[in-house]
Amino acid sequence: MAKVNYTKALKKEYEDLFKxxxxxxxxxxxxxxxxxNILNNKLRYENVVADLKIPWYVVAVIHxxxxxxxxxxxxHNGDSLEYRTTHIPANRPANGTPPFTWEQSAxxxxxxxxxxxxxxxxxxxxxxxIEGYNGWGYRLYHxxxxxxxxxxxxxxxxxxxxxxxxxxxNSAKSRQCGAAILLRRLEELGEISFEKSIDKPxxxxxxxxxxxxxxxxxxxxxxxxxxxRVDGWPGQKTSDAVKKLFGFYLKGDPRV
Numbered sequence: 001m002a003k004v005n006y007t008k009a010l011k012k013e014y015e016d017l018f019k020x021x022x023x024x025x026x027x028x029x030x031x032x033x034x035x036x037n038i039l040n041n042k043l044r045y046e047n048v049v050a051d052l053k054i055p056w057y058v059v060a061v062i063h064x065x066x067x068x069x070x071x072x073x074x075x076h077n078g079d080s081l082e083y084r085t086t087h088i089p090a091n092r093p094a095n096g097t098p099p100f101t102w103e104q105s106a107x108x109x110x111x112x113x114x115x116x117x118x119x120x121x122x123x124x125x126x127x128x129x130i131e132g133y134n135g136w137g138y139r140l141y142h143x144x145x146x147x148x149x150x151x152x153x154x155x156x157x158x159x160x161x162x163x164x165x166x167x168x169x170n171s172a173k174s175r176q177c178g179a180a181i182l183l184r185r186l187e188e189l190g191e192i193s194f195e196k197s198i199d200k201p202x203x204x205x206x207x208x209x210x211x212x213x214x215x216x217x218x219x220x221x222x223x224x225x226x227x228x229r230v231d232g233w234p235g236q237k238t239s240d241a242v243k244k245l246f247g248f249y250l251k252g253d254p255r256v
Contacts, residue, residue, distance in 0.1 A: 004136045011124040017146070017156055018123060018194075023181055027153040034177055035185050037069055044071075048106045052116040057192050058126060059106065061179040062133055065149060068176075071102040075109040088165070123194035130179045137162060148174035153181045203242075205252035206233045213238075220245060 004010070023031055038045075038060045045056040045063070059075070067073035072081050076092050079085045082099045085092045093100060093108035110116055113133060118125065127150060131139075134149040145160035152174035159173045186192045203216050213232040220226050220241040228237045239250040249256050 003132070004139050006125070006128050010128065014124040014127040017151070018127065018180060018184065020155075021151070021180065021184055022155045023185065024153055024155070027177065027181075031153060031177055031181060031185050034064060034069070034182060035189065035191075038064065038182065038186070039191060041069070041071075044103075048103050049110070052107070052110060054110060054115050054118070055121050055126070055192075057183065057186060058115070058121065058130065059110065061182045062130065063106075064182060065130075065134070065176065065179055073102075074100075075102070075106040076112065081105055126183070126194075127180060142168060145170075148176070148178055150178045150180040152176055152178035154178065154184075156180075203234060203250055205239055205250040205254075206235055210234055216242075 038057075041060070042056060045059045049056055049059055063069055063075060066075055067078045070078075073079065074081060074085050074092065076085050076089055077087045079087055081102060084090075084098055089112060092112060093105060095108075096104060113129075115129060115133075118129060131147050131150050134147065138145055138147040138149075142160060146156050148157050148161050151157040157174065157178065160168075160170050161172045161174050163169050163172050183192065183194075187194060203212065204210060206213060210232060213234045214230050216234055217228050217230045217232075217238055220228060220238065221230070223241075223245060226241045226244065228241055234250055236253075239253045239255075243249050
């Protein structure tokens, strides 16, 4: 299958989709359970990528997508570790004798996909590589549907999926939590962070005009009892408003 290039436009799309992504409330408990299981096996994920320079959580969410977090399945595609893979990619691992350990197979899958050669695992590159792991069929042939491999269980996905290799259905709905949703929840839980990967500043206590400071001031002004000047300078009054609404001062406030 043809590959989708990693462009500035695609990076911006991933960034916007992740920023505006909301997990469906009906799926909260299920997503939390999946994340709990992932965290319970964090050490195992960390060990398998210790010499590969791949974030542990990338392996974790792929493991969920391909094998439902089962450690008796190939990371390549969910086939049984008792044999070499039979589905695409077939006959993996090429070396060794089955049955394979999960670690043997996982390392082979990651190297087969050349993920160990990626030197920048920021948010957008992470989403790009995970979507590519599943294949580019959605973008190439059904661009009206965002890949459920990433976005299922969120406001970014409604319906449409491959129900078999090469077989498409517009009405079929994914019943599996998307990888981006797991990453989003792990970030919400404070277990991972993509803060440095998004080229936008966070709101900070200002000693001068701050980009997006006016947006913050307009937002806090929407609440009763709060009135701050919209000047792009989130100083003491803006920080007081944030404290009133959220229980903490802006980062950099000398009172913190």
